[in-house]
Amino acid sequence: MTTNIFAFVVVLGILIFFHELGHFLVARMFGVGVEKFSLGFGPRLFGRTVGLTDYRISAIPLGGYVKMVGDEPDAELAPEMIPYSFTHKHVFKKIMIVAAGPFFNLLLAVIIYTGFFIFIGTEDIRPVVNHVAKESPAAQAGLQTGDLVVAVDGSTVASWSDINRLVADGHGRAVRISAKREDSFFDVSVVPQTKVAKDILGDDAPYYDIGFSGLAPLKAVVGEVADGYPAKKAGMQPGDLIVAIDDQPVDSWNTMKAIISQSHGEPMRLRVVRGEENLSVDIVPVLFSEENVLGEKVDSYRIGISTPGLDIPDADRITIKRGFFEAVAESVDQTYQISRLTLLSIGKLIKGTVSTKTLGGPIMIAEMAGQQAKAGFTNLIFFIAVLSINLAVLNFLPIPVLDGGHLMFFFIEAAIRRPINVRMREIAQQAGIFILILLMIFVFYNDIMRIFSS
Structure with a gap:
């Protein structure tokens, strides 16, 4: 306090x-x-x-x-x-x-x-390709895991943020990727795919995707197991690797999450690798409701596990510091x-x-x-x-x-070339004060209700 x-x-x-x-x-x-x-x-x-x-x-x-x-x-x-x-x-x-x-x-x-x-400075990762999606523009262009991207359309890149920014600046047109593989340099032309995601306000946000990333797909490894949820009751443990659900292969955390969320609460069998053991775990997902950042109620099926988080090798972590003019320009854009x-x-x-x-x-x-x-x-x-x-x-x-x-x-005064009537301004000010008082009461109410509901 x-x-x-x-x-x-x-x-x-x-x-x-x-x-x-x-x-x-x-x-x-x-x-x-x-x-x-x-x-x-x-x-x-x-x-x-x-x-x-x-x-x-x-x-x-x-x-x-x-x-x-x-x-x-x-x-x-x-x-x-x-x-x-x-x-x-x-x-x-x-x-x-x-x-x-x-x-x-x-x-x-x-x-x-x-x-x-x-x-x-800002933390970022080196522009090394650690994942290429199957049948993506990057895969079709011949890019491979381990390639080091050195430039996009002739502009030198130092991090993945640079790559993402330069691809976005292309607005969907073909971009030239300059990369290094072992001791040789090469260029490829890649046409990004236009995809749509949801932004923080829930609106559609188009973006351009080449199909490669500096991060390998997050494996379906269990980080924590929540008390009272099906995974805990079924005996799942931190470190378990989920490799299949109802004989459907699981290659990443997102794949596993999508299968569970579409289960409609039906029983499912998980194939799990724990150390040297291969286990089968029967689980019935439960419906979970929560509010998103917009205050909207969102329902999803869950089993009560969380990811251990991203594991980025120290060698791939970099800190980018900018010069004065670049920092000012980026600060203005951020603002x-x-x-x-x-x-x-x-x-x-x-x-x-x-x-x-x-x-x-x-x-x-x-x-x-x-x-x-x-x-x-x-x-x-x-x-x-x-x-x-x-x-x-x-x-x-x-x-x-x-x-x-x-x-x-x-x-208005500049437009009509004379000050607005004092009485009119006083009435408007009183209305403004009334609105602000109502708003203050409302946000205090929200604050108090948030305390009691937590």
Whole structure:
């Protein structure tokens, strides 16, 4: 609990600081006076006044704000303060000041990812072919297990991520694979097959597959056996290798999983190799229900075993570190992809295709922050980056009270060349506050129900 609270305060403090720093710096750049720079809401706990600005820490650590001179349209100002007034600045300056907050949250994510790509790097595997699917484009082109891929369409590759990226960039056209086999180099032309998988939001995601991989198929070896499930009752043990089900050969974990999931709960006989022994095990799969990442109920038949995980030889593991410009480019792309995914998720929540049960509030954020903190500094930093992107996207939504709502008013002001009626803005702000209060109540409810159901 203490770790969760501490991690929550740290994470939220960093996110709020960067957000408000964006508003503050751009406001000062355009000559707007800043009266308060507060981390938190409510009563002032402590702080320091420098010039016009009171830099303070406030009692409620669930947000923050920058109070600018004349940020209320109907505020009365002394004549000497009008040059420092937010309201009296050109509308495009006001747009930039408001947009700077969420923009700085995106910038924070880019900074975090850039530092990670430069100094820590990403784990990958050497571009050695460890599996070629039968009758795949790679097999037809003559590629074999053990081949080292050195280039795709003339671009040098250092890892399997490079291969996947370059094949995807081809958009299905033939690609030239340059490889090394023993001491000789050769080129082959391969036309990828277009296949479709499900992405994290359950949508169809086309991809291009050549039919080779840096990972050998995962064998149907038992990692753990869950208590209370058919496998445990039948006496299966960790390390057992499943080679057939009802006389149907099993060549991989995925093949075994597919056969069991299609069993409809009918009895089946597994042929198992345990050390030097060949055993037959009779099992009746059970129906298992769970929620996926979309909050949808998913039913599947299982016998209660798990995989021991991938076993990648140390010789094939590599760490890729990038130069500054490459790291920045990849960081921007990563930030864009997460922003896009966040927007799509919001759209699916509105449509009802994603369950509202997936929404969480401060309690859930605190739990997740604590988990990431326990997992290590790198995990926590990545969590901050993802949360910062989410905060930016949410703040850009055109909801009154949020930055996006203010931007909406200012864009209208720019279009009609006069400020929107103060009374109209007040009504919109009240509606926005009402919406946010309802949302906060709902996510708190979700958080509480999640605690009691766990």
